[in-house]
Amino acid sequence: MRWPSTCRLWGVSALVLPPPSAVLGALWSGLASGQLLPHIWITCAAMLLGLAFGCVFGFLCGIALGENAALRQLLYPYIIASQVVPKLALVPLFIVWFGFGMTSTVAITALICFFPLLENTITGIHHIDPQKRELFRMLGATPLQTLLRLKIPSGLPVILAGLRVAVVLALVGAVVAEFIAGRAGLGAMIIASQGMMDSPQMFALLVVITAIGMAFYQATLIIERWALRRHQKGSDL
Numbered sequence: 001m002r003w004p005s006t007c008r009l010w011g012v013s014a015l016v017l018p019p020p021s022a023v024l025g026a027l028w029s030g031l032a033s034g035q036l037l038p039h040i041w042i043t044c045a046a047m048l049l050g051l052a053f054g055c056v057f058g059f060l061c062g063i064a065l066g067e068n069a070a071l072r073q074l075l076y077p078y079i080i081a082s083q084v085v086p087k088l089a090l091v092p093l094f095i096v097w098f099g100f101g102m103t104s105t106v107a108i109t110a111l112i113c114f115f116p117l118l119e120n121t122i123t124g125i126h127h128i129d130p131q132k133r134e135l136f137r138m139l140g141a142t143p144l145q146t147l148l149r150l151k152i153p154s155g156l157p158v159i160l161a162g163l164r165v166a167v168v169l170a171l172v173g174a175v176v177a178e179f180i181a182g183r184a185g186l187g188a189m190i191i192a193s194q195g196m197m198d199s200p201q202m203f204a205l206l207v208v209i210t211a212i213g214m215a216f217y218q219a220t221l222i223i224e225r226w227a228l229r230r231h232q233k234g235s236d237l
Helices: 003-010 020-033 036-067 069-084 087-098 102-126 130-138 143-154 156-180 186-195 199-236
Strands: none
Touching: 020 036, 020 199, 036 069, 036 102, 036 143, 036 156, 036 186, 036 199, 069 102, 087 102, 087 156, 102 143, 102 156, 130 143, 143 156, 156 186, 156 199, 186 199
16 A cells, blocks of 8 residues: 555644655755755764774774783773763763764764774684684784784674674764754754654655665675675685
């Protein structure tokens, strides 16, 4: 059964569930007029910056904690405590620290992306074939050589899986942070549309956010396949 027919059958107001024609009209109007493009750019920029900072910091901290058991026992409980706090509850605090705008959005996004890379990096460098580890030990490899030539390459599939999770969470984090801290961006536009009771535009923005998320996720899959193929070729040599 079609969407508009269902709405008419059940008497659903267009304000609650606008017909596809209205949603597509709002989407086309926003793209054709150029109104949406700056907001798409701002959200994508905040997402990518937060993803980059969060993933790099998460990867480096994962290496440090994975290689140092004492450091892991000392810091890991505090890291877990920082992650169980709802990120939305931290937005007002970040606004006090960084003000309204992209800085707060990037900070929240980075915090959300940090943990998947941290956890997957620790897991990835620990799940190593014992025979390969023993071979490196017998060959006299240093801890750094073992890390760079064995642990990280062997743990690459797990680490990249964490990157896939982080990409999805990055967009969610950027949009949600813009609900409160953003002066512009798709999240700020959704709040503005809500204030004007413009349901077609809200649905159109959800379509745009979904398309952006799918595009970035597919790009991540391509990067992952390329990295794993390159690693496999290096292993076969």
